[in-house]
Amino acid sequence: MPEYRFVAEGFEDAVRKFEEQKPEAEVKTQFVIPEKDFNTAGKGSSELKNLLKRLGVDSVVLRRIAVASYEAEINVAAHSKGGIMYSTVYDDLIHVRFEDEGPGIANIEQAMTPGYSTADDLVRELGFGAGLGLPNIKKNSDAMRLVSAAGSCTKLEFLIYFAKIS
Ligand SMILES: Nc1ncnc2c1ncn2[C@@H]1O[C@H](COP(=O)(O)OP(=O)(O)OP(=O)(O)O)[C@@H](O)[C@H]1O
Numbered sequence: 001m002p003e004y005r006f007v008a009e010g011f012e013d014a015v016r017k018f019e020e021q022k023p024e025a026e027v028k029t030q031f032v033i034p035e036k037d038f039n040t041a042g043k044g045s046s047e048l049k050n051l052l053k054r055l056g057v058d059s060v061v062l063r064r065i066a067v068a069s070y071e072a073e074i075n076v077a078a079h080s081k082g083g084i085m086y087s088t089v090y091d092d093l094i095h096v097r098f099e100d101e102g103p104g105i106a107n108i109e110q111a112m113t114p115g116y117s118t119a120d121d122l123v124r125e126l127g128f129g130a131g132l133g134l135p136n137i138k139k140n141s142d143a144m145r146l147v148s149a150a151g152s153c154t155k156l157e158f159l160i161y162f163a164k165i166s
Pocket residue numbers: 071075076078079080100102103104105111112116117118119127128129130131132133134135154
């Protein structure tokens with residue numbers, strides 16, 4: 001399936017190492033994201049934010065994680081038939097993963113373009129649909145991967161480190 005990958009400058013080695021030998025997870029969470037349910041969508045990212053706050057994650061990093069996971073969660077509710085958000089907290093980073101039930105994204109590059117949106121009227125009335133969610137996820141992540149195709153499920157994941165990699 002087509003995929004879009006992004007790794008922030010300076011994180012290449014850390015991300016490669018993480019992918020080669022996954023460290024032991026500290027905490028895992030899982031949330032169901034129902035289709036077009038904007039009362040429930042957003043709960044996963046807000047619970048995740050609370051958890052990480054309790055774990056002492058820096059507030060600037062926490063904000064990046066909250067923004068990226070909220071945008072991804074809303075996308076699943078707004079554009080798919082529903083899905084699941086999985087978060088895994090490691091010692092020095094968080095891995096957040098979204099898997100939905102389709103209908104998928106026909107052109108990933110186009111979807112990543114700021115301003116591009118297929119949001120329907122209901123979604124726009126709620127204030128979404130500026131076409132900035134995916135670019136915002138990229139901007140706030142240290143690594144991101146989006147895998148999808150028309151008629152398929154969409155998988156989106158990102159990594160955010162708790163401290164700067166030196
Ligand atoms: N999980 C998904 N399933 C299907 N299509 C998606 C999914 N996520 C994003 N898209 C497609 O990518 C487009 C761009 O997404 P993006 O989050 O950047 O903007 P938006 O959701 O339309 O508006 P905003 O996020 O600014 O409220 C969406 O309009 C939609 O066509």
